[in-house]
Amino acid sequence: MTLCSLVHSGICVIFGYSAFIAFIVLDNYPSAVLGFIAGSTDALSFFLHYLKRKDRVYAWYSNTHLRQICRLSIIVSSVGLLSIGYYLTMEISSMKPVMPISESLYIPIVWSFIVLRSGLLLMYQTIRYQNNGEPLLVNEASRTSSSSSSSEIACRG
Numbered sequence: 001m002t003l004c005s006l007v008h009s010g011i012c013v014i015f016g017y018s019a020f021i022a023f024i025v026l027d028n029y030p031s032a033v034l035g036f037i038a039g040s041t042d043a044l045s046f047f048l049h050y051l052k053r054k055d056r057v058y059a060w061y062s063n064t065h066l067r068q069i070c071r072l073s074i075i076v077s078s079v080g081l082l083s084i085g086y087y088l089t090m091e092i093s094s095m096k097p098v099m100p101i102s103e104s105l106y107i108p109i110v111w112s113f114i115v116l117r118s119g120l121l122l123m124y125q126t127i128r129y130q131n132n133g134e135p136l137l138v139n140e141a142s143r144t145s146s147s148s149s150s151s152e153i154a155c156r157g
Contacts, residue, residue: 002053006050009045009049010046012038016043018035019038019111020039023101027102028102030083030087030108031107035111037115038115041073042118045125052129061129063130066129066130073122073126076115076119077115077116079119080112080119081112081116083108083112083115084112087109091105
């Protein structure tokens with residue numbers, strides 16, 4: 001499974017960065033930015049797959065680092081979802097044609113879906129690769145305050 005995920009994310013990195021270069025040349029800057037975001041997110045996912053394949057994830061990343069990567073992937077997924085809504089609204093209201101590519105709003109819609117996918121996959125990978133049973137989306141401060149309050153209760157009783 002890890003080899004298949006490694007190959008998939010490697011191909012997605014190549015597609016994301018090549019789309020960034022291609023859309024810069026074609027003057028479709030929103031699609032270029034979305035391609036760069038997707039390529040960068042998939043590059044981080046590729047690195048996590050590589051480390052998992054070599055059994056070195058926990059030497060590089062602690063649960064705190066994986067939690068931060070998970071939060072980053074939530075932000076990336078939110079950017080993808082918001083850009084889908086924005087570009088769909090713009091396309092419905094303006095009814096622009098697909099060609100010329102520099103003015104097309106269909107291409108950023110497609111790349112918004114790709115950004116959403118790469119953010120969700122990275123979030124899934126960080127949750128799957130956690131070291132132990134601790135939930136990744138729990139805040140450190142709330143966990144330490146709850147443990148200190150429980151120790152205070154134990155001291156009182």
